[in-house]
Amino acid sequence: MKVLAAMSGGVDSAVAAARAVDAGHDVVGVHLALSRMPGTLRTGSRGCCTIEDSMDARRVCDALGIPFYVWDFSDRFKEDVVDDFIEEYANGRTPNPCMRCNEKIKFAALLEKAVALGFDAVCTGHYAKVVEDAEGNRELHRAADWAKDQSYVLGVLTHEQLRHSLFPLAETPTKAEVRAEAAERGLAISQKPDSHDICFIPDGDTRGWLEERIELEEGQIRDTEGEVLGTHRGARAFTVGQRKGLSIGRPAADGKPRFVLEIRPKTNEVVVGPRELLAVDEIRGTRESWAGEPVEQARAFYAADAAPGARSEPFEVMAQVRAHADPVPATAHLEHGEVDGAPALELVVQLRESLSGVAPGQTLVIYQGTRVLGQATIHRAYSLDRPDVHA
Incomplete structure (x- = not known):
C-alpha cells in the first residue's frame, strides 16, 4: 500500500511512520507548513509546526530511509482554522481549533491531495483505531490507551475519510512504550516533549491574542x-x-x-x-457528521424526509465535550428545530449526568462503547435550573 505519513516532528508521528515502513508499505513523509511566519524554535512544549519541527521530521525520514517533503498549507490553515477561530469567538462561541484542523487540513486538504497523487492512505500518530464491521464498513474506535486516546479530536472524520486513514499507534498500551521504541530505533526525538495549547498561539495567552484581532x-x-x-x-x-x-x-x-x-x-x-449553574442537562448541536455509517435511528430519520419539529427515535450514547474529559451517559435524537430564527437539523443530547462549563462552539462527540458515532458543533447547552433560560 502506498502511504503518505504526516510528520509533525514529534515522537508519535515518527513511530507511526516507522511502523508503516515495517509493515511493508511504500511510505513517503510529509511535513505541513501551516504558519506563514513560523518561529525558529519551540518554547518548551508550546506550539508546533515550527522550523525546528520540520527539521526533526526530516531527520526521522532520513533515519527511516524514506522520501521527505514539506507541503505549504499555510493559506488553507489561515482560512479554515485561524480565521474560523477568530470568527467563532467574535460570535460568542468557543471553538476547538484542533478539531477544525483535523477536519479541514489533515483529513480534507492533505487527504484529498494524497489521494489525487495516488496514495492509498494517510498515516498519522493519532491514538485511535479504525475497524471494519461485518459488512466491511469502517468505524472509528478509541485507542487501547484511554489516557492517550485521541478519538475525540478525530470525531469529525467521515466514512470516506476513514477508508484512507491509518493509525499505527492504535493498540499501543502507553506513550512510554512509544518513546522507548523511538529510542531503540535511534530516533533523536524520543524524549521530545508533546506539544500542547493552541499551535498558533504558542505563548498560551489566548485572550491577549484575541484582543488584538477582535x-x-x-x-x-x-x-x-x-x-x-x-x-x-x-x-x-x-x-x-x-x-x-x-x-x-x-x-x-x-x-x-x-x-x-x-x-x-x-x-x-x-x-x-455560581458554579452550580454551569452544570447543563441538555446539549444541542448542529452540523452533525457520522464517523462511519449513521446509527439505524438516524438513517431512518434521514430517509423519512420529516417535517419541521419531527424527531428521530432516541438512541443511547456516551457524550463527551472535551478531548480529555470523561464521557457521560445520555440519550440522543435528531430533531428538525430552529437556530437563530432559521430551520436547522439538531443533534439533541439529554444527559443523565450533568456536565459543567459547556460552551457554544465546542464539539460534542457521541460514542457507543468504544465506537465513535459522530459529532456536532454545540450551539446551545443549558441547565433547566437556571431561571433565565427556557429550553
Whole structure:
C-alpha cells in the first residue's frame, strides 16, 4: 500500500511512520507548513509546526530511509482554522481549533491531495483505531490507551475519510512504550516533549491574542436575575466557565466566586453566576457528521424526509465535550428545530449526568462503547435550573 505519513516532528508521528515502513508499505513523509511566519524554535512544549519541527521530521525520514517533503498549507490553515477561530469567538462561541484542523487540513486538504497523487492512505500518530464491521464498513474506535486516546479530536472524520486513514499507534498500551521504541530505533526525538495549547498561539495567552484581532466594545456583566454587576471590555473575549478576569469589584451575596454562564454577543452582555449553574442537562448541536455509517435511528430519520419539529427515535450514547474529559451517559435524537430564527437539523443530547462549563462552539462527540458515532458543533447547552433560560 502506498502511504503518505504526516510528520509533525514529534515522537508519535515518527513511530507511526516507522511502523508503516515495517509493515511493508511504500511510505513517503510529509511535513505541513501551516504558519506563514513560523518561529525558529519551540518554547518548551508550546506550539508546533515550527522550523525546528520540520527539521526533526526530516531527520526521522532520513533515519527511516524514506522520501521527505514539506507541503505549504499555510493559506488553507489561515482560512479554515485561524480565521474560523477568530470568527467563532467574535460570535460568542468557543471553538476547538484542533478539531477544525483535523477536519479541514489533515483529513480534507492533505487527504484529498494524497489521494489525487495516488496514495492509498494517510498515516498519522493519532491514538485511535479504525475497524471494519461485518459488512466491511469502517468505524472509528478509541485507542487501547484511554489516557492517550485521541478519538475525540478525530470525531469529525467521515466514512470516506476513514477508508484512507491509518493509525499505527492504535493498540499501543502507553506513550512510554512509544518513546522507548523511538529510542531503540535511534530516533533523536524520543524524549521530545508533546506539544500542547493552541499551535498558533504558542505563548498560551489566548485572550491577549484575541484582543488584538477582535473589535471589543464595553458592555454589561449581569447575574441570572438581570442585575448589572459591572462592565467588561468586550463580551467576545470571554468563554463559558471562566472565573478570572471578570473584574466585578464586589463579592456575591453568598461570598462564593462567580463564573461566566453565558455570552450574549447580540447585546454584548456577559451573564455570571455560581458554579452550580454551569452544570447543563441538555446539549444541542448542529452540523452533525457520522464517523462511519449513521446509527439505524438516524438513517431512518434521514430517509423519512420529516417535517419541521419531527424527531428521530432516541438512541443511547456516551457524550463527551472535551478531548480529555470523561464521557457521560445520555440519550440522543435528531430533531428538525430552529437556530437563530432559521430551520436547522439538531443533534439533541439529554444527559443523565450533568456536565459543567459547556460552551457554544465546542464539539460534542457521541460514542457507543468504544465506537465513535459522530459529532456536532454545540450551539446551545443549558441547565433547566437556571431561571433565565427556557429550553
